[in-house]
Amino acid sequence: MNNDDDDIVRGSGNVFRDLGHVDSDREQLRALLAARIIGVLDDRKLTVRAAQEITGIAAADFSRIRSAKLGRFTIDRLMTILAGLGQRVDVSVRVRPRRDVAGVGEARA
Secondary structure, three states: OOOHOOOOOOOOOHHHOOOOOHHHHHHOOOOOOOOHHHHHHHHOOOOOOHHHHHHOOOHHHHHHHHHHOOOOHOOHHHHHHHHHHHOOOOOOOOOOOOOOOOOOOOOOO
């Protein structure tokens, strides 16, 4: 194998964007929130049943989060789950033009 043919490509910081997913920003945020939920469960050594007892959220939902099956979870719901686990979520928003979408939001003549 010749290493001269290998290219190094720097990712955007969002694997979903790098893979071309349409809702990449939303998917990235959901993944980050889910990872934090899993981290809290692991840190506190909580089973999905114990997490259900604490939060009132179905154990099956915690199982889905642990399995990264996040399709049915909204960002708001994941934030609510974190709150139920005693976590505070701080949100910071920065708005800037997207470089990957030409013509969106441009003034029309």
